[in-house]
Amino acid sequence: MSPPLAQVPIGTSTGTPVLLLQHFRGGLDNWDPLLIDGLATDRPVILLDSVGVSGSAGEVPVTFEAMADFAADVVRVLGLALVDVVGFSIGGAVAQALTFRHPELVRRLVLLGTIPPAGDMSEAEAKVLDVVMHPDLTLDDYLYLFFGRSAAAKQAGREFWQRRHQRTTDYDPEATPAVGERQQQAVVSWAQWPEADRDAALQAVTQPTLVVNGDHDIMLPTVNSHLLAKHILNSQLIIYPDSGHASQFQCPKAFLAHLRQFLDAEVVFS
Template sequence: MTASTTAPGRYADVNGVHLYVETHGSGRPLVLLHGGLASGEMFAPLLPAFTADHQVVLVDLQGHGRTADVDRPLDARLMADDVAALVDHLGLGPVDVVGYSMGGKVALDVAIRHPGTVRRLVAASVPVRRDASYPEILAQQEQVGAAAAEFMKGTPMYELYQRVAPRPEDFPRLLDKIGAALAQDFDVTEEVRGLTVPTLIMAADADMAPPGHFVEVFGLLGGGRRDGGWTGEGRPEGGHALAILPGLTHYDLASSPLFAATALAFLDRD
């Protein structure tokens, strides 16, 4: 079964993946990366803010939205390689990358694995260790798999997949792959400590991990060690920053105007 689409984007073949890509606006290029079980469409309410001064590239990552799955694990590192290859394919040069949740992990891996691809990075709702997430969140993640597909019917994630996916019947397979990815232990503390790309660590004040974890990540980047000074001379040397957005959760962070305003304030700093 193949779903028909009337979306305004196009496809780019990179690393064996037929990636769906949309480009909006003009200006300095900015790649927006969506969360798990979502697609680039999730940023539609904020797109006018992002496209005011930027050329925005929306990517549907492997197995998500209008990009069909391929025969490999759903691994953020592999998807990061896809994004870097796409930037090269499009001839965009160093780009700003903004990612949320799963897309934030992919964005972080782009900066770690392909630093020359990224001008500035915004990583939103991205713990750098698996055990940083609340225990109840880890317990919920253990339930993600094909068996949950029936229970997800009627949810926005299921509706989106059925509406736009090239193979809507692959939804249980996607859940299995996401479940397998979530079960993998990870700790990229040292990789983050070595980041050379100016990075904004962003989170909601009621996210999947406590605010203190994101403060800890900021500390890995040299933040929070001293007073910033009258002219900012005490800020982290790499140009890194931290934002804990008030009154938000993991689930509404990336649809809040605060998300766009905070990301753009960091990206447009120079």
């Protein structure tokens, strides 16, 4: 199997590297340049396409645990002893699995719009399952899936769409629906954890953890962010108002300030 594709590192050569793990069918260029550029001013930033996603060859693993093991392999191949991990959506599930299975590699953990094992999907909108599998996701798809419902939220979504399409050459290929089908198998496997095992795994996380979401996540409902913050003892929860699944893209300047404060603090939550 071919190794994952990573854009590594960008930014400076000093500071704790930040490893970013992307959402369902997302690739390197699905991140917000405002976020990446803001992080890269004073630390190395690693954007990772896991095996089989976008520009990375191979077959997509069907569990988040296997994806986490590949991410750990990448960190070690790069010769890094410790990273800060930022995971969005299913990338947040991979980030959790990475912390469960390879805790020695993770200094701080950031979970964006994501779900724990055996999460609560009762408030998810059924339409999401159809939209996320569209062969080519449009602006309207993104506005529906990722952003709040007000005019201001939709305008923030349009501004994000413009930012993420600034790159016109060497663009990371869009992931196919076949990638999504494999990733969906990982979602199903994640949901099958016993709740007692989930609670024990989360309570064993000792890394400082920042949990972030919008107040109306229709994909991985916001209740899951509350669940993560409840069971990860050394954690803080931020809920952005009038925001959806990708609150960090809707409120990028506020989120970047919160993220940098979290990553840079000598003593977190003091």
